[in-house]
Amino acid sequence: MRGIARLAQELGISTGTVSRALNGKRDVNDETRRKVLEAARRLGYAPNQAARALAQGTTRSVGFMIELDQETAASSDYFFMGVFDGVQSVLAQHGLDLLVLPCPTNQDRCTYLERFVARGVIDGMILASTQRVDKRIDLLQSAQIPFVTLGRSKSGHDYSWVDLDFEGVVATAIDRLVSLGHRRIAVTVPYGGVNFGVIFKEAYLAALKRHGLSFDPGLVFETKRNELAGYGVVDELLGLDEPPTAILLIYEVTAIGMYRRLAELGLTPGRDLAVIGFRDEPTVRFLAPAVTCFSVSLHELGVSIAEALLAQLPPYADRYPLGIVQKRCPLELVSGESDGVMEART
Amino acid sequence: MRGIARLAQELGISTGTVSRALNGKRDVNDETRRKVLEAARRLGYAPNQAARALAQGTTRSVGFMIELDQETAASSDYFFMGVFDGVQSVLAQHGLDLLVLPCPTNQDRCTYLERFVARGVIDGMILASTQRVDKRIDLLQSAQIPFVTLGRSKSGHDYSWVDLDFEGVVATAIDRLVSLGHRRIAVTVPYGGVNFGVIFKEAYLAALKRHGLSFDPGLVFETKRNELAGYGVVDELLGLDEPPTAILLIYEVTAIGMYRRLAELGLTPGRDLAVIGFRDEPTVRFLAPAVTCFSVSLHELGVSIAEALLAQLPPYADRYPLGIVQKRCPLELVSGESDGVMEART
């Protein structure tokens, strides 16, 4: 005899009562409950997950799907680690497990996701690296699986998302560069179909317009999320008839390659080319000159995501009366010297 | 009616036969099997994971526990992403799922792990960031859960592990530095209880001895895995009566802070201080001068781990007759300019 039956036998009571005691149901004597909990702890008993899921029809675990593609999503372990921690901090309060599901590089993301959905492995999903057209969203909506995306998409309708405030970042950065006298401001945008690339570019256009600057398509550079991409941009940029005097990077990591190439050419960031990175990462902050960029609390980002998800999970929804969440997390400017503004640094 | 019963009804056969057909059992007619598979695909049927796990007593999923602690395990590299991909490539061949389990910063790793083990969530485990004394290993051994650790430990006995060949790296690096004329060679070692710190230091001592160099405890610096740690080491190092002329870093990321500080002091890596990093990362390869370091295939590392695990899982063990695997993955030297050896770079 094993499992809950063993516990019940040990205590001389029925399995039903043990189960009720363990699950905090009402109709069980305080003294009985105490004994059950004590025995469970003593014997190291924990209810079998499969049996429980089968009986309740709920797995009490949420998935967080990430991509393993090194060109785009990776190099950002750090990013996700922070977010995971934030998500967990909320889920843990309700005894929910977080299962990170890494989609292999050679597998279709939709197929991969479907496997877990169809087999009922998770109660809710968190999606990262949302594409502009993302079939995963349609999949989850038609399967009626509660979900939240980290990032926006054109697919689906009325779903919850949490995203970085790209619009705010771009507006602040461009305002800053303009106020420093720059008129020709380049940007890098993501290579591939991620939706924030479009958002980023649109915000860029809006900012230019706001300042009465004309848009030059030649000042928009597609880059992958790696150092080499930044290295390459420098040559492209300097090869223009009228090179930009400033650049805003969607991927801060590209600053590393950019710095390298500038150094090789005897040029200095902040003096010969104003550079503003995107997200605050220790690495780019330790470059010389330090990259001006934007910071965001990954933990809070994770918390927001988890809360948005719980708002859709029936057993918790009443405690998180948020409805459909569509939240842009604000980022805060972190001054460096790469944009030519010399300020005291801490 | 739903699930397998629905499928059975649709086809006018029993659930038993459907199950057998789906699971590739022998006694089912070819034509029947074809129909079942076709219908399953058409209706998007996939067996409920919980029910299957309950009936079979096996979950067909393996866990990969990582730490969220940003000081040590994280850092902005894609170490784990690469490993996950390698692990998946093997597991996928057998229809096994990989569940990444991120232990929150504020939770005891053993407690966290036990939750999943006791509830029967996984069939096998992969442990990262093994400590010198790691109770998780004892836990898994006494629970009889097949597992592999990414890294070695003093705990447990006769278990499978896959690790980087720290010994080889240290030997190669020290040999190289000595041959370049260095006599006072410093090292950084990990802060905290991770076991590879001890291994690294022992290899360092052995290499010094091999070259007839005396050991100076003052040349061993504990660092966390971040840029700032490297920044700080520079001052400590230069403050010595007899500063080292070369340094070998356990965490390549510390090179970034180190470079920064050296630059501030008007010193140049490779000329004023020979620097050899540990693992090859794009970021440090893009520093100027490029950091000499060591490369390893993360994918192959993941493959080795997965194979070592399958060798312990009953249904697959016969296809992976490896027994207890204890494997050090070799790393290959990647020449940069940070150690003073000027070579053509690709």
Place this chain on the structure above:
DNA sequence: GAGAGTACCGTAAGCGCTTACGAAACTATA
């Protein structure tokens, strides 16, 4: 053509939990 063997499939008993239902023992009320 009877017996043995084989291929295929239905039946039903679990796997370890949860939970609706009802019974028993009390307590409160009239």
Place this chain on the structure above:
DNA sequence: TATAGTTTCGTAAGCGCTTACGGTACTCTC
């Protein structure tokens, strides 16, 4: 004291699968 309400717990029916077992129909063999 009879009735109704409450607290507590046992009973047993599932949850959706897998699989041992046995039965049927067919094929071979001598």
